[in-house]
Amino acid sequence: MNILRQLHTTNRSLIIGTTYKNKFSSSLKIIQNNTNYLRRFYSDNHTTNSNTTERKDRYKLIFQYRGNNYDGYQKQNNKGEPRGNTIQKHIEGSLHKLFNTNDIYIVGSSRTDSGVHALHNTCHFDVASEIIEKRENYTAKNVIFGLNFYLKDEDIVICSCEKKDMNFHARHRVKEREYQYRVLLTGPKPDLAYKVPFIQDQYWIVNGAKYEQGGPTKQEISLDFRSLETYFRIDDVREACQYFIGTHNFNNFCKSDLPERVSRIKTINSVTVEEIDLQQDQTISPLFFSTSKCKEIRFTIRGNSFLHNQVRIMVDALVKVGIGKMNPTYLRALVQNPNMRYPEKGSAPPHGLFLTNVVYYPDDVVLEPPSDFDFDE
CATH class of the missing domain: 3.30.70.660 (Pseudouridine synthase I, catalytic domain, C-terminal subdomain)
Known part of the structure; x- marks a missing residue:
């Protein structure tokens, strides 16, 4: 978390220094850039850092999509601003419906632009172990069928689901x-x-x-x-x-x-x-x-x-x-x-x-x- 402390320290020093020099407007722009950087950092690590005391299971998905009708893969653009119709939004929405919780976020391996297709993209998500245990004989195959049911009106299909160790990371472990x-x-x-x-x-x-x-x-x-x-x-x-x-x-x-x-x-x-x-x-x-x-x-x-x-x-x-x-x-x-x-x-x-x-x-x-x-x- 050293990088977070450095960014927060940078923001604090910018506010103090630029206020003294009466250059507050330029400071706000730099602070906003750092804030957007932090927002993307938190988004990428949300599944790992949230509710760390709660026992969770991690799953890896392989999925395909036809990109013509979407605003790209990720919910946020390079400036940290929300996008509308994205691949990430639809997959997360389907996970929320399937597991009846909004506390699930996906971390993707590759962010594609609007109009770009994928024959093999990957992501991981964490779900509370208690939710899985309450569903008798619930397997990765049930996850595939359930997600594809909720994605039936989209140009997105889930091809594979695999339970992984919590050390697996869909982006950081890409070769x-x-x-x-x-x-x-x-x-x-x-x-x-x-x-x-x-x-x-x-x-x-x-x-x-x-x-x-x-x-x-x-x-x-x-x-x-x-x-x-x-x-x-x-x-x-x-x-x-x-x-x-x-x-x-x-x-x-x-x-x-x-x-x-x-x-x-x-x-x-x-x-x-x-x-x-x-x-x-x-x-x-x-x-x-x-x-x-x-x-x-x-x-x-x-x-x-x-x-x-x-x-x-x-x-x-x-x-x-x-x-x-x-x-x-x-x-x-x-x-x-x-x-x-x-x-x-x-x-x-x-x-x-x-x-x-x-x-x-x-x-x-x-x-x-x-x-x-x-x-x-």
Whole structure:
């Protein structure tokens, strides 16, 4: 709890010092930032620190969701402000109904943005042992069935429930997170607003027409209306993928308004890209009657943790390499020089991104205490 004492001491000294210097307004802003930091800290550790005298059981959940209709995973944004329609809110609400108590909070392994999907996300929650013991022959399978009943109107499904030791922590014991990003190459008709209604909310569709680059500039990139399925430079993309691997300062590949106290140093274990031919003999495929042949480009990125928007910004750069708007050596320079100017910086749309796996250290591995209490995205 030393970090809490330090923050409270900082707040107290700021109030005294700035009042004396008559700079109270600037002090309030700093205090508010620290208060939001504390709020996120308490939220992350609520299940461990609340009612410590009461005997509790800890459970780990694996769950999936389709992110299009949600305001992201976590109930609070980076400023500690409440969000509305979130994954965390719905899972906690279902737990409250299932166990008839409001004193249950979940701690997630990975916070995803609005529109991002998850095929494998995890969390843990604590529930009073007395509640479980009063329910005869109550098992983890009952938890799965009960939660899915209350989530039946949501695009969220609980896949697994496992009772864990109280030392297990859904976020702090993560060894590796895996994300996949899916790009659908189509084209090349610029006069046709190409749509694939059944899957367009699961891919970033890039065709022969101009497309809008993400990021603050909203710059439109005009292509030569050629078939990207034919001309996408996959070998250049594979070369560029290798430059991300290792431990680097990813200042050029994260959200620009990230707080300074958050370290930009991250380790990427692997970045791969594969071509997937979707034009198979499947008459019920959404792409079967497509006027042009389509191909999926799938990126898989693995690392312990990621900065806010890091994966989507990395994918945006790799797609630029693929369409010839950036060369691999320029991308390498951006990785090696974190303060290098990057005017072309953009972010791939959220709906093409999937959290696909969360890997944990074995239970018997002793880990160092976490150095900070911020969620990575």
